[in-house]
Amino acid sequence: MVTEPREEVRWSPATRIAFRFFFSYFVLLFVSEGASGLIPGSLVQKHYALWLPLLQRIAGHVLHLEEKLTLEEAGVNNMAFGWTLFLCYMALTAVATVLWSALDRKRAHYERLYSWLRLLLRLILAPILIYYGAIKVIPAQMISPLPVGVMGMRIGDLFPNHLLWWTVGASSPFETFIGTAELVGGVLLLVPRTVLLGALLCAGNMSLVLLLNLCYDVPVKLMSLHFLVMALILIAPDAPRLAGVFFFNRKVEPVHIKPLFARKWLDRAPHVALLLFGLWSMYGSFQHAAAMYKSFHPPRSPLYGFWSVEEIAVDGRAVPMHTVPDRWRWVMILKPGSLSVQRMDGSWTGYKLDLDRRLKILRLWKSKRNSVGDNARSIQGSPQAELSFQRPDPDLLLLEGELDGHPARARLRKTALASGGFHWIAEP
């Protein structure tokens, strides 16, 4: 690679050192993580296997971590392996920076090498943003609408990151919206002209994501920090222009990013290749998102929902809420053919459900544990319950019939999150 030092350009020593550091680090990271799939996975695993004994020693004897390091969790991630590897990479990068700075003292700037670093950062960042955007645009990352099982969980029993997940999952339009922001940021990074806009969008997104990760203990803190730093490096040459406009109201000049090659067609080729690679990865991301979405949304029962048993009467007498331990409290209906009841004391009973939508009758057979897949046999014999059902509105389910041999009547209401709602007008 030929660099032609222009007399007028001279980077400050701090800029040069910072550049050497970040260049070394991101090249190291890029290559060791498999160069966006260009290096076969088996080779990457072999590379990590070489690191493992050293990392285990450092984690055990220097960092005194309790966690065991294994190859299954290899990579720069938030596990013990990832943090230890990250520290080693930092140390390696520091050594490289010192050596490079000592050997290359006279260099005025690294403008052309910086252009290559930009290409590398875009190559790492764009497909990741596109992927995470796609799995939110098709609301698959945070399962939406929420699985009914999740709605039955108590707030206090949730991990903070799950609370965050399910809050986003509670609204699929919102998930799509934040996914769009990520996706657009990634796509803008693919085109040289829109890199700054994409990087600004990405920096905004990633600072929010990093904060969420830190505040709600989401285990991808280290990676979101990486993405934020990458975006900031892409913004860096424009920083004086941005400050000139936003803080000083000064006239600012265009910024000059050195071409990758002196010849125009040769300079354009890597950018075109990156664009094609990005579009191809977008296709793959959406395919993957669609498959994820499908696997998270198995067929549902027509009575799907987490139902609160508001009233229940047996033998004509109402059973009040907080007195009888085995009174029905919640009814959960997910996939066709089964129904679960949680009683006042918190215990669950599973039933096989036979739904006759024409006659509006449901029959329940108590299902024995470990008899999954044995539907045909368990539906024999007389049912524990045979109830007619009515839905005067979609959130209400009225049952009447026989339960465990006694005449019974119940009123069930779908819980708020499941029924949702949008109100233009808020009346107190």
Add this chain to the structure above:
Amino acid sequence: MTAKRIAFRFLFLYFLLFFLTIPFSGIADTRLRWWLCLGSAILAGVAAVVSAALEQGRDLDARLYPWLRLLLRFALAVVMISSGIERLIPVQMPAPGPFDLLRRLGELNAMGLLWTLLGASRTFQAFTGAAGLAGGLLLLAPRTTLLGALLCGAHLLMAVPLSLCYDLPFKLYLFHLLLMSVLLIAPDLRRLSDLILLNRAVEPAMEPPLSARGRLAQALLVLICLGVVGWSVQDAARRYRRLNPPRPPLYGVWTVENVAGASADAGVRQWRWVVFETPGALDAVLKVGKRQRHVLALDLKKKTMILDHQTELNLSEPEADVLVLDGLWDGRPTRAKLRRMRLTTPWFHWILRPELYGD
């Protein structure tokens, strides 16, 4: 030209009316608020058309334009500053209390869920407040107005979809604030595209200078905003103290993991959760869902507690977030193991422990 003039006068009158009517209706999307907005729009529209028809040729708009900007800047600034401080000192979304933690996710409505999430992390709430506050403060100086409007715009671009998706009852209000940010940014759109998209030279902004009266008004408005800062800080601090009274020891919800020894009909057998929220009281949530309050005399030095003046139990904490009570219950040696509910335990982990996220 006439269309532009009508549009300008419409915006000026509409936003003036929008803010003048807020004291009467509040900011929520009530029927009254919708009618007031519709009324303001009709009134402003008629007035704009009539005045534009009557005053042809006079240079009113050029004189009014700085005042429209002043109105938009400071109305937005006051809102962003006061609501920013309300989150910076986290009182807008209070932290979920012990009994809130016992509710099921499905029992909350969408807004309740969002409020629980934001209430659960004071740090995050404070960050969103700081971002809003910074946007508002930048609007105070003409030079940083563009950056302030962009920051407010980004903030509201998040808030408006949140209000639509989580059914918050101030959709209309937030939408107007977003519109105001956009109107403040609009004159600089060309400079922004030269700066960010086209990589061209960008000239300094050429805002028409304020008249002497305009400068005086601006200085006054800055003073008012600083007053708003002072008042909001004081108000939020007062609310913060009220929302966060001193907590009794062992504060929070504890799940009863197991009970050994007690007779089958002993009260402790019916416990599902134990809540310490009010000083001098232990609230047991029974298996059937009922709450039962016991008088509590807690002695942390001696590590004992006396329930209802009769049952004396020893306390021990064999591991973090685990509490073991043991002593004589109805004359029989009893031991109950309680574990602090998950969301109330300190939760920051540098290192991902897979077993923590397993389920």
